[in-house]
Amino acid sequence: xxxxGANELTIFTDGASRNNPGEAGAGVxxxxxxxxxxxxxxxxxxTTNNIAEYTAAIIGMEHAVKxxxxxxxxxxxxxxLVKQVNGQYKVKNEGLKSLHHKVQELIAKIGSVEVQYIPRxxxxxxxxxxxxxxxxxxx
Numbered sequence: 001x002x003x004x005g006a007n008e009l010t011i012f013t014d015g016a017s018r019n020n021p022g023e024a025g026a027g028v029x030x031x032x033x034x035x036x037x038x039x040x041x042x043x044x045x046x047t048t049n050n051i052a053e054y055t056a057a058i059i060g061m062e063h064a065v066k067x068x069x070x071x072x073x074x075x076x077x078x079x080x081l082v083k084q085v086n087g088q089y090k091v092k093n094e095g096l097k098s099l100h101h102k103v104q105e106l107i108a109k110i111g112s113v114e115v116q117y118i119p120r121x122x123x124x125x126x127x128x129x130x131x132x133x134x135x136x137x138x139x
Contacts, residue, residue: 002138008071011060012118014126015044015052015078016134023057026056026137027129028064039125040065041133045094053078054099056130057085060112061106071112075123 010031017024024047028040028117040059044052057076064072076082084100085107091100107113120127132138 007067007069009037009064009067009069009073010034011064011072011074012123012126013053013056013060013074013076014130015049015054015056016125016127016130017049018134019049021048023134024049024052025130025133026052026057026059026128027131027133028056028060028063029125029129030060030067032067038068039129041129041136041138043133043137043139048095050078050080050093050096051099052130053081054096054103056126057081057115058099058102058106061103061110065106065109072110072114074113074115075118076115077112077118077123077127078100079117082115085115 014027024044026042030038030106084091092095
């Protein structure tokens, strides 16, 4: 249900790491009313795929905060990220704990955030942005 005046965004995020750990990138597609409002690509240097996935989600939600979002639907093809953020899995990896905490802080700032898993095949644009970030070293 869309309420008048609500700033609802849909965010697709993807992190990519070549060799895991390896050169990594984050890709984010942000939509409002099914129209793109931002395409973000950021080179992350050498890191793991899971850190890249979390970083992409953080970049997307930070941008949503800047856009004044009151509601976000975030889609990611990382089952680990989605299940950890939704409380189905514990965060055991020390390297992910601070990133998980940052995601929780951003969710609290936005207020209404729904995080859902989608298959990689439905996340092609965010994936392409993550790979472009690596290929072109976009900072």
